[in-house]
Amino acid sequence: MTDIPARQADGNSAPMAHNVPVAAGRAAEAVTTKMTARDVNVFYGAKQALKNVSIDVSRENVTAFIGPSGCGKSTFLRCFNRMNDTVDSAQVSGRIQLDGKDIYSPDMDVVQLRARVGMVFQKPNPFPKSIYENIAYGPRIHGLARAKPDLDIIVESSLRRAGLWDEAKDRLNESGTAMSGGQQQRLCIARAIAVDPEVILMDEPCSALDPIATAKIEELIDELRGKYAIVIVTHNMQQAARVSQKTAFFHLGSMVEYGDTSMIFTNPVQTRTKDYITGRYG
């Protein structure tokens, strides 16, 4: 654990530490570590995409990954729900834990892992099914609803939490793909919420959306904060500043700096971070 960056939350080097107090900013309340990554390396074939990255993700906060494109943000995010397993050439090493359990160990079932760690993608990807069926997809797969009324309740509450109920309640049987881009993305968030995950990973969820839809998603993220541990990748620094309490800056496959968002944006330690924040590259 030699290269955990300087601004990692104080006293948080023990991977399993719970309720570690953090000093700064909005994250001042007690936080619980939800996921930890230690010395994660990812190779695509012979090409190294991620170099020795370690991080702790807390349950109460929104954690943002920022950095120029191609620096490995998505690759790292996809380690948390083992989506890299679906890429044949990807090789992941290191340790990633969810509530202290190694998610890459043989006795971790990937189906259950992905139910606990949901994901929202860059481009809204609702299934070509009705809005209702989109939400019901996860609960059905994981056997969460015994009968139709149960399912109805899940669908409604998920849509409500995603702030989509009022727009969707009269068109539950219409195709999810017929909605606007912003609605589709909130539908995808609702779909992820429907299985009641503990962590939600979001990979540039607003990059395909217009400013108004983006604002709605950001609002939604703010509402979901605290209920789920949220990790969001974004190339938009204002967005990171607006929605996150913790920010990690990546560059060329390494994590350069990690700390409270307020500090990263006002007073970064590393010159590379400062250069990026001030728009010198990226």
Next chain:
Amino acid sequence: MSLSLILVVVLALGAMAYWLGRSRGAAMVVAGGHRIGAVHSLPGYHGAWVALLALAPALVVLAGWAIVGEGVVTGQVLAAVPQDVRPVTPLDTSAFMNEVRGLAAGDIAAAFNPAAEAVAPQYRAIRGNYNLMVGALALALFAIGGLWAFSQVRPDFRARNRVERVVKWGLVLASVVAILTTFGIVMSLIFESIRFFQMVSPVEFLFGTKWSPQTAIRADQVGSSGAFGAVPLFWGTIFIGAIIAMIVAIPLGLMAAIYMTQYADARVRRVVKPMLELLAGVPTVVYGFFAALTVAPAVRNFAVSIGIADASAESALAAGLVMGIMIIPFVSSMADDALTAVPQAMRDGSLAMGATKSETVKKVLVPAALPGIVGGVLLAVSRAIGETMIVVMAAGLAANLTLNPFSSVTTVTAQIVALLTGDQEFDSPKTLSAFALGLVLFVITLLLNIYALAVVKKYREAYE
């Protein structure tokens, strides 16, 4: 001087014309100091333009003569034959002229018909004269066209644009030929069918259930009045091509495609996919004897063993099974395309929800790809019902209207083959019914194809 010799000469001269035009163009480029804009077109375009103008009229004349020449010569030769020995019917005329030509060319030494021997030298002379005249005309046109084009070769002459236009029209002509041929085939189908429907009512043909195309040759023959109810044929075609074959081909083809797109790793895919597609290249006659010699006896034995005593050697099941196997690569490649067209994001979305691979395939990928798959299946059906060799060899010719897969049935294509092979008069309802069957088959496959392609196209657009 034979026409082919003239043609060779003209073509050789054409090559020369190209070379001359090109050389002159090249000389202009040199004179212009190789500057861009000094000479509008490259030397090759000037050469091509000269050759084109020289060759085109000459070739048109030669081609025209090749088509009408024999008729003109024949007319004159026949006029020289004494009235009393002159052949009258087209058949006799054609036999007579064959002899004359054979004698004139020296292929046969003596003719059966003395009159033919008498006019053979005349034929040779007339033919020779005409050929000479036509040859001279072609060369003259060649010279005029070539010289005129050659005189046009100047730095500012836009040979490139003209040659490009000629190329374009040449390509248009090629596609027009293809379309016109298809059109001609359809017209002949329609005309012959109309003749058939003058003898047999369309209602009886389309809705009658008895098919027995043998008609009486003599009035006193019994039992062969001819019945042209094609429903048993249509049923046999659908039973084999659209039902049994699809029961085999759809699941196997779809599963092969799912394996290939979702499970197989790149190495396996590289080897297995071409192998599967190779199946589509096996000549259908090979499938035919596989069906007739291997599958049909096995099916019969099976039928006997489960207690169907009168199982026939030819069966709908045997033909349908083999046809299904033949269609597998077709279905699988269409399904493969449809599945690959489903965006990766869809698959990722499902996997990220914790769905397994097979759940993802079953609940997201196949439903999303369904329109494409359905389109592919319809195309496969249209191929299957047009397929001939397998049914000719393994399905039989008995026009049974039956649901029993072990019994022999016949199809539209098998009947067409049976009706038109051997010596036939081309004006009996028996023969003409083949055209009506062909027309029905054509219309159905055409509609299927149009519909299927529309479905596939719409589906592709959905994922643009």
